[in-house]
Structures are given as structure tokens and as C-alpha cells.
Amino acid sequence: MLSYIVRRLGAAVVVLFGISLVTFIIAFAVPADPARLIVGAKASPAIVAEVRHQLGLDQPLPVQYIHYVWRLLHGDLGTSYVYNMPVASLIGQRIGGTVLLAVACWLAELIIGIPLGIYTARRARTWIDYAVSALALVGISLFVPWLGEVLLYLFAFKLPVFPLGGTGGIRHLILPALTYGITGAAVYTRLLKSSMLEVLGQDYVRTARAKGASEQRVIWRHVVRNALIPVVTVAGIDIGTLLSGVVLIEVTFNWNGLGSLATEAISQLDIPVIMGTVLFTAVLVVLFNLLVDILYVFIDPRIRYD
Amino acid sequence: MAKVLDVRGLRVDFRIDERYYPAVHDIHFHIDEGETLGLVGESGCGKSVTSLAIMRLLGPGTKVSGEVRYGGKNLLAIPDAEMRRIRGNDISMIFQEPMTSLNPVQRIGTQIGESLFLHRGLTGRAAREQAIQLLQEVGIPRAEEVVDDYPHQLSGGMRQRVMIAIAMACNPKLLIADEPTTALDVTIQAQILDLMRRLSRDHGTSILLITHDLGVVAEMCQRVAVMYAGQIVEQGPVREIFKHPQHPYTIGLLNSIPRMDGPRTRLTPIEGNVPSLRNMPRGCRFAPRCPHAMDVCRAQDPEPVMVEPGHDVRCWLHAPVKEAR
Numbered sequence A: 001m002l003s004y005i006v007r008r009l010g011a012a013v014v015v016l017f018g019i020s021l022v023t024f025i026i027a028f029a030v031p032a033d034p035a036r037l038i039v040g041a042k043a044s045p046a047i048v049a050e051v052r053h054q055l056g057l058d059q060p061l062p063v064q065y066i067h068y069v070w071r072l073l074h075g076d077l078g079t080s081y082v083y084n085m086p087v088a089s090l091i092g093q094r095i096g097g098t099v100l101l102a103v104a105c106w107l108a109e110l111i112i113g114i115p116l117g118i119y120t121a122r123r124a125r126t127w128i129d130y131a132v133s134a135l136a137l138v139g140i141s142l143f144v145p146w147l148g149e150v151l152l153y154l155f156a157f158k159l160p161v162f163p164l165g166g167t168g169g170i171r172h173l174i175l176p177a178l179t180y181g182i183t184g185a186a187v188y189t190r191l192l193k194s195s196m197l198e199v200l201g202q203d204y205v206r207t208a209r210a211k212g213a214s215e216q217r218v219i220w221r222h223v224v225r226n227a228l229i230p231v232v233t234v235a236g237i238d239i240g241t242l243l244s245g246v247v248l249i250e251v252t253f254n255w256n257g258l259g260s261l262a263t264e265a266i267s268q269l270d271i272p273v274i275m276g277t278v279l280f281t282a283v284l285v286v287l288f289n290l291l292v293d294i295l296y297v298f299i300d301p302r303i304r305y306d
Numbered sequence B: 001m002a003k004v005l006d007v008r009g010l011r012v013d014f015r016i017d018e019r020y021y022p023a024v025h026d027i028h029f030h031i032d033e034g035e036t037l038g039l040v041g042e043s044g045c046g047k048s049v050t051s052l053a054i055m056r057l058l059g060p061g062t063k064v065s066g067e068v069r070y071g072g073k074n075l076l077a078i079p080d081a082e083m084r085r086i087r088g089n090d091i092s093m094i095f096q097e098p099m100t101s102l103n104p105v106q107r108i109g110t111q112i113g114e115s116l117f118l119h120r121g122l123t124g125r126a127a128r129e130q131a132i133q134l135l136q137e138v139g140i141p142r143a144e145e146v147v148d149d150y151p152h153q154l155s156g157g158m159r160q161r162v163m164i165a166i167a168m169a170c171n172p173k174l175l176i177a178d179e180p181t182t183a184l185d186v187t188i189q190a191q192i193l194d195l196m197r198r199l200s201r202d203h204g205t206s207i208l209l210i211t212h213d214l215g216v217v218a219e220m221c222q223r224v225a226v227m228y229a230g231q232i233v234e235q236g237p238v239r240e241i242f243k244h245p246q247h248p249y250t251i252g253l254l255n256s257i258p259r260m261d262g263p264r265t266r267l268t269p270i271e272g273n274v275p276s277l278r279n280m281p282r283g284c285r286f287a288p289r290c291p292h293a294m295d296v297c298r299a300q301d302p303e304p305v306m307v308e309p310g311h312d313v314r315c316w317l318h319a320p321v322k323e324a325r
């Protein structure tokens, strides 16, 4: 168990190095000279060269990369050209909002998706199963900003139950989470349904019935737990990608988070902020996957000794 | 002797593409108290379907009719809740695949405990102690540790022992064992059969032993029912059937196993295959493979006929003369 976690941690460190390399390369792929961006178009070439030197941009690439990693290891993500502030503090200001929103969206997907999956699996091939599956398909094909606008119009404007966007608490979270939940739940519904149908055909389910267990007991004690194993994997990957993927939701609902920070940075070519947000979200994804791997061990005991 | 189970006219139909096809067709047999009855036949003859029908464990898309009498009741007619009290308590079952028959995410103790909880109301320490005791009884070493193991930590033979412990947890009157040793290697097979014989003797448990192996029947059973294409074609005491088999199918099966006594002749498997549900031959279902098939065989299905008390055969060769030929 412990060695399993240590191995997973080791793998995560390797991945993190890879990510640092990729973000470093991204910075050089951006078709702009950071020094010129900082000093402005009118500055003399001498001043530009001076700034280049200060930034270390006149050194060979491998040296620059080593410096970059060295600074990263000390928690230094660079300084924003636009805000003239450490990127780490900028991220620090915005991360809370994004995590809150992402977790709310994720929970909404699970809260809508999992019960529907269990429900449709138990009524597979009935009209209610077909109806839910069709609705799920509609949900999956809706465009997030569009659905967001519709929900805002209905439940914030026409029927002013919720605020018209903005950052805040539960009341501000419900509509964005619902938007994401409606578009994302179908993945879980389908996955869990097919997983449950597969588990329902397993020999150990027949064993449980042969013991005299009721249908309720069979479903909850034997089927659901086994059927959730693939769902946990997907849910883990999902929360990781959600942290970077809530951008559309942040923009639609005017929510202050990492996504809006990154979109602003891109439009302003604020390279350290772009690099910082990309790196940071990648690290989060890796960490969440690690968390899922560890969580897995508790759900599926077979993994422990692999 | 009193009958534990009496199956009368059991019939099972499966729905395939909007039509129903019989997989088990009008079978009759009974099991006496303390007796082990063998149910033999090639793969696909309807043995598992018969056992699942008795337990009412067949899924939707299945029609089951006839009677399964147990304790003065027809199990096919009682409410679901009453049937659940019988499953795992009065009648329990073990299966062919020990590797997949246990829940991979539950500890062994939990899985044995479930039966104890459902039928005896035992929980916590009492259930755990009882589970350890059961593990010891089925010959599992280090039972105090195994009770906390997960199935994947045990070998196939050990898992089948655990299945037997679960099945015996509530001291059932009847144990249905569907090819319990088919998936195991020969030495383990012998151990599991020994265990079942011992438990049956110590607890007076009757066994319905399903197998395709007549060697197992010879070793374990007092009586045997031979099944072919959803029908019982011959049944009677094991000794009698091994000495004087009457049905051409039984004779074919016996010729295809190595005999310990007689000369070591070459094995002659029966040619051809068990027909599928959708291609049941008219008349006697064995006719396409039978070396003695006559016109009447292909025209009309024979009825079971008693050749000796307690020995029935379903074959035109043994029908009263005026009906046959």
C-alpha cells in the first residue's frame, strides 16, 4: 500500500518535470519579445537589450530552463508584465474562486449523473430509460455559454431567484453549477448505467441473490460499489480537467477565477501569467489524478498488491 | 424416505427474438433426505437452467412452469419474500466459477456474514466468530486471518471452500452444486468432493450435484438423472445405471469415460452436438446422434417408461411394444 503510493508519487514528480518543460517551450512559441512588451514600442534598442539581459533572455536556452526550474522549485512563478506583481500572488487571489466553482460544477455532475445512472440501469430498456437517455443526449450536446445564458435569463432575469452572475457564495454558484451539471451529467449516467449492467451479470451478483439478499440489498451492497470503480477514475480525471475547463463558465457567469485570469493574460500577451496558470492547472490535474489513484485503493482492494 | 425436493413437470422457456423456446422440457425428479443426486449431461443440456429455475434465479425473458415442491409448498408459486427466506437458508447453491463467484470488493468475513445476517440476524462479533468457525469447518487454514482477506488473495480451491462455507452457513436442507469442481485441477477437485461428502454426511444435507463427469457421479451419488437437450432421458440408482444403462445417450456417455474396472479400451465420444434451443429436432431429440434411431423416433417424442422400480428411461427401444414400432 505504502510502496504503491510512493511509486505513484514518483511518477507524479516525473510528470511535473515534463510539464515544466512544456510550459517553458510554450513561452518561446509565443511570437512576441517579452522585453519589448515590457518597455513598450518606443524604447531604444539599448534599453530593450538591457531588459533582455535582466530577464536572462540573452542566455542559452538550457541555462534559461534550469533557472526557470530553479525558481519554480522556490515557488517563484515570475512577475506579471501587466500587473507588475508576482504571478504566484495573482494565482493565489484567483485560485479560491476557481476551485470553489470547479468543485460545485463537479458535484452537480455527480449529483445529477449518478442517481440517473443507477435509476436507468434498473429500468434498462423501458421507456423511462429511453427518455432519460434522450434527455441526457440533449444535455451533452448543449453549448455551455448558451445554456448558461438561458438559465440566467430564466432564473435570474425573468424569475429573479438567483443573482445575474458575479463571484460569490452558494446563491452565485447554483446556476453555473447547474449549467455544467446538465451538460456533463450524461457522461456519468451512461458510464454508470453500462457499468451497472455489466456488474449485474456478474457471478457474484448471482451469489448474493442465492444467499437470499433482496433486490435493494443486491443493488446497493454488491452492484453499485463495484460499478462505481470506473466512475471514480473518470470523476478524478474530470475534476482535474474541470479546474482548467471552467473557463467558459467563468466567462459566461462573470466569475473571478483562474480561467478569467488566463484569458486576460492571453489577450495581453502577459507571458509569465500564461506560463504560471498553465503550469499551475497542470500541477492540479496531476495532483487530483494522484488523489484518485490513492482513493482507488480504498474502493478496489485488488489494486493493493498489484 | 422423505423427499426434500420434488420437481414435477418443470419447464423453462427463454425468449429469443420475440419467440419462446424451451430449454428445459417437462422434467420430473426428486431428491431424498440426505441423498446426493447427480444431474449429468453434456454442456448445453439444460443442467444449469434447471438448477437456477429451482432457485428462481433466472432473469427476465424467462417463463418457468410446473412445480418445485419443497416443504409442502410449490416454490414457483410462493411470494418473492418467502422465496428469499428459503434461498441461502433452506436451499443454497454453489457455482462452477469460484474465481468470479465472490464479490471482489468485500472481505470473506463480510460475505459469509451476509448469509448469517439475512437468515440468523447475526452481526458484528457473533457473525465474525461464526464465519471463522465455518471457514475452519470447510478446511481453510488460518481461518482467523482469511476471514479478513479479499477473494483475490485466495486460490481457486480456497475460494470454492469459501463458497461452500457461505452455502453451509445456515445449515441448509439442500445444497445445489453446479459443476463445483469443473474449474479446479484434479487434486483440488478430489479435496472439494471429499469436503462435500463429509458435510453432507455430518449435517444430513441433501445435494443436487450437477456435473458432466460420470466419474464424479460414481464417486458421490446414490442416484443419477441423465439430461439431454432439456429432458431427463434416464434416471435411477447409480449402480444400476452404470451396470445396465438403457438409454443410447447414457450408453454413449459411459463409453466416453475411462473405466476403472473393465479393459482399457479406446474412448468413443458420442458423435455430433447437443442441439441448440432454436433447432430442436422433432420426435426424440437424440435421434440425429443415435445409432438405433428408427422412423418412430423421428416422428414422435417417447414418454418416460419404468424399466425397473425407480429406473426410468425415455426411449422408443424401451416403450411397451404396442405403442412402439
Ligand SMILES: Nc1ncnc2c1ncn2[C@@H]1O[C@H](COP(=O)(O)OP(=O)(O)O)[C@@H](O)[C@H]1O
Pocket: B014, B015, B016, B023, B041, B042, B043, B044, B045, B046, B047, B048, B049, B050, B275, B276, B277
Ligand atoms: N438466459 C438464457 N437465454 C437464452 N438461452 C439460454 C439462457 N441460458 C441458457 N440458455 C440455453 O439453454 C441451454 C441450456 O443451458 P445450460 O443449462 O446452461 O446448460 P448446461 O447443461 O451446460 O448447464 C443452452 O442451449 C443455452 O444456450
Ligand code: SF4
Pocket: B247, B248, B249, B284, B285, B286, B287, B288, B290, B291, B292, B293, B294, B297, B302, B314, B315, B316, B317
Ligand atoms: S428414442 Fe430412438 S432415437 Fe431416441 S434414443 Fe431411443 S432409439 Fe435413439
Ligand SMILES: [Mg+2]
Pocket: B044, B047, B048, B049, B178, B179
Ligand atoms: Mg452449466
